[in-house]
Amino acid sequence: MDNIIQGISTFRGQIFPGQRQMYQRLVRDGQSPKALIIACADSRVSPEHITQAGPGELFVCRNAGNIVPPFSQQNGGVSSAIEYAVVALGVRDVVVCGHSDCGAMKGLMTPEALGKMPNVAAWLRHAAAAERIVCEAYPADMDPKERHRALALENVMVQLSNLRTHPSVAGALAKGELSLHGWFFEIETGELLAYDGEAGRFVSLEHEAELPVAEVSASPRMAAPEYAARIAAA
Numbered sequence: 559m560d561n562i563i564q565g566i567s568t569f570r571g572q573i574f575p576g577q578r579q580m581y582q583r584l585v586r587d588g589q590s591p592k593a594l595i596i597a598c599a600d601s602r603v604s605p606e607h608i609t610q611a612g613p614g615e616l617f618v619c620r621n622a623g624n625i626v627p628p629f630s631q632q633n634g635g636v637s638s639a640i641e642y643a644v645v646a647l648g649v650r651d652v653v654v655c656g657h658s659d660c661g662a663m664k665g666l667m668t669p670e671a672l673g674k675m676p677n678v679a680a681w682l683r684h685a686a687a688a689e690r691i692v693c694e695a696y697p698a699d700m701d702p703k704e705r706h707r708a709l710a711l712e713n714v715m716v717q718l719s720n721l722r723t724h725p726s727v728a729g730a731l732a733k734g735e736l737s738l739h740g741w742f743f744e745i746e747t748g749e750l751l752a753y754d755g756e757a758g759r760f761v762s763l764e765h766e767a768e769l770p771v772a773e774v775s776a777s778p779r780m781a782a783p784e785y786a787a788r789i790a791a792a
């Protein structure tokens with residue numbers, strides 16, 4: 559803890575004085591973060607560090623396995639963070655960010671290792687679809703490392719699907735006011751991959767001029783044809 563206490567002292571004594579006005583402005587004007595990022599609680603995966611974002615720029619929700627429980631009547635921290643970010647703060651982008659060497663994904667692959675962690679085991683059930691996808695659709699003779707990576711990538715996609723079950727997200731998507739992003743951080747190389755909805759796969763951000771989007775809803779979309787036509791004509 560000594561390092562942490564030293565860090566607090568450095569922040570208060572050396573960093574904060576230079577940023578006092580920014581912090582005061584953020585209190586005066588309130589926060590208006592650019593995006594909601596749902597990332598793993600893993601200590602090596604810091605969304606603010608990876609994106610070099612400062613205070614006020616990102617609304618961050620972190621948990622074991624970057625999981626988004628599907629919407630239910632039961633209240634939960636992730637659901638509340640999503641609702642607040644979309645409804646109260648009006649974020650236009652939601653990111654689910656997975657990563658390499660994820661302990662939660664290892665737990666999903668080896669449930670027997672979770673014997674003493676019943677809460678983690680129950681929590682990871684929200685990622686069971688990713689595990690089933692890798693079991694059934696990927697080659698059976700995959701190297702365990704490759705399987706682990708595929709699972710972490712598929713988990714990002716499953717959590718994006720879960721995200722769409724939240725009424726606040728579904729409503730904002732229908733209004734054309736929200737884009738969903740799937741990211742994957744490679745700890746070893748520092749590389750960030752993003753799911754490209756058009757290409758149907760993850761691509762490296764290094765070669766992209768624009769940020770790939772998993773699902774964009776730049777215009778309203780409605781399933782009821784008479785209303786869809788009215789919106790299109792407007």
Ligand SMILES: [Zn+2]
Pocket residue numbers: 598599600622623624657659660661662663
């Ligand atoms: Zn993780």
